[in-house]
Amino acid sequence: MDCRLGCGACCIAPSITSPIPGMPNGKPAGVRCVQLNDDNLCKIFGQPERPDVCGAFVPCEDVCGDTNEQALILITELEQSTG
Template structure:
């Protein structure tokens, strides 16, 4: 599965524990990433500052569902199920 352009669920729903530019403590789950554009595109895409966890994310129907709303709900559920 390819990412849906303009979705951005993976930049909102999960936590990011590694520092990002402008977000030295990472990003809490459910908080919009500072680098997510109004068009729901990653402002760090292709940049060396982009966290490895973001680059390693692979879209999958089990994680992303069939639309943006499902993706936010599913990624949020996975976040809760895997939180330490």
């Protein structure tokens, strides 16, 4: 599955414990990453400052569903069950 451009669920729903430019302590679950622009695209995509966990995320139907809204719900549920 290819990432749906403009979704941004993976930049909002999960917690990220590694530093992110502008968020030196990472980000809590449910908080929008400061590197997510108004179009829900990562401003540091492909750059070395991007956390490894972000680059390792592989979109799949089980996690991302069929819509951006489903992705946010599914990733939030996954975060809550593993957090």
